[in-house]
Amino acid sequence: MLRGVIFAATLLLSVPALAGDAPYTVAPHLFDVSRPDDLGLKPAAGTQTITIYSPTAGGETYVNGVVLFGFKNKLYAQWQTSQKDEDSTDTHVVYAVSEDGLHWSAPRILADVGKTIRTSGGWGSDGKILTAYINIWNSDFHTGGRAFAITSEDGEHWSKPKPVTGADGKPIDGVIEQDPHSLPNGRILAAFHLQPGVKLAPYYTDDRSGLTGWVRGKMANLPHEGLAKENLESRELEPSFFLRPDGCAVLVMRDQADSFRQLASQSCDGGRSWTTPVLTAMPDSRAKQSAGNLSDGTAFLVNAPSGTKLRSPLALSLSKDGTHFDRAILLRAGPPPEIHFPGLYKRPGYHYPKSLVWRDALYVGYASGKEVVEMSRIPLSALR
Template structure:
């Protein structure tokens, strides 16, 4: 047995910790993976530094609230994760075909930065949780904390509600657990995997729980939850085989308070943030760069799904490869091959709306892009 699969007695109805992909179904290579049909592509925000000054864009999120699609991302006139970084967004009222002007969710903070995060609707209000960093302890993000913003009911503008968690960067929208708490996966100030747990329905108080990764760099968590059991899927910067990178996995059986030690899974994943969710068809899905033998490339954005009601992923499709789709070539004005990364998704009306970064320049100088996938295309039997 592969040593990464020797996880001891910790099993559950959710999954054996390190088994994310059905071992009886080989993961397709880049040449084998089938392209999804019927996908509509849109550009949410084009990289336009000559117009808005922002060279860097990353971490797009999407959420639907009161018939409006909300998106957000981090933007910077300089390099990522530096002072002056801000949170911007756009809205769409016509199924993501046209977009509002860019709005400011998290304005600049002088010698600190604000960056990408997530949305959730709760008790009749739309919330946004975003990272803030720049002053304090931390090897990667000094003074990292999570701030809350609420959409004003009368102003329709974003209002900062202050710091709600220390040492945490949110990377997936909150999940409600059986115990009444909310749960967010992400990373900490040292760029290691961490999660945040709310105090019940109080979205202004969260506890940060860090995973035991030792000297390894295992970070940027996403998750599935079932009751109080949670499975984390994480970016793995310390792979057993650097030529064949795989996601790391960990499991909690007590609502995220304690965790198994992360281990390498059998799901290929380039060193980039994954996104996990569950469709209305009861299929789990994971979006990332997950072709077998992908040589740690972000050239193939994929979605893996399970069969309805099952835990293990067993089918993989290509959402988009590095070639610019014909429908977007006029928008981009070029056909340069693009890296595709940092996905996020929301389901609505029989479709999965997937947002991600797309760019041909180094250092995440990206545009924000959207793929709309019909759920029927993701059927797995």
């Protein structure tokens, strides 16, 4: 079985990016597929693994969608959780708080159990008000849902939820992806998965609160089989963003067509229009990933570049100019920890990473085995 995995990954890594089309390229042999546990990568000096939440028998044993955010000198972690199974109707959203990124509070409720699924939508802030996005689904993931927002001045006392609205003042018919990114001029880029189902569309707003004024950017989705036959799913899903020195934004996406490579699109007009997504040479595990920029502008990608469905190892890839990724660092090696509390759709691996530069480090949050909320902390000094 291992030989088959290595062979498949070798094939994937030998396929070049579409010349002249892909927003970024990948250095040849960046990942050593003959070493599936670590892909030949090494951790950066000073890397720490920190546990934010670990389940106990009788407690909430499913977690996913971990999103980190800094607000008023504290670090916040948001995630979705349930008693046992993924996508069960008792799925709701909680958060924890830390003053140093190392020691964390017990989970607190952001969106309690309701009639349908509640999932984490990420964070936003204008510097004065902290916004938590909550996705409330109609009945299941095939029918889609809507994004709501709650706000707080202190991270403890929260407003009642209000729908996230477009420039027309109407609620957006979709759920928000978990990591909005700000441009240097203050404009916020994000993506929504629109109803019916989950069809990816990029959006932007000039409202610094991120609550209203959202405008859909122009991007053509690729043809897609599967659920797309019923108009319920786009090929592109669960994106993230990074910026290039030339001012262009790059949208990095999961590929539901099982290429096990990342899709990417770019916008050079502030998110108003995007190129048609294309396959890149960056291997992936058909999963949610993370992207962004370090404080010196270096672009980064966080994913499990296994080239298979295995969401391990977890790696950080770096590019000085945002066009060519030629460095990669190990965050978590395989084989991943075993599952201690069985549940629907739970499997070993480091799931759905989201990242944040806070103070003097890069923080990457993820769900280990979809049951433990963990975080990797990498000193920025080790990434220079």
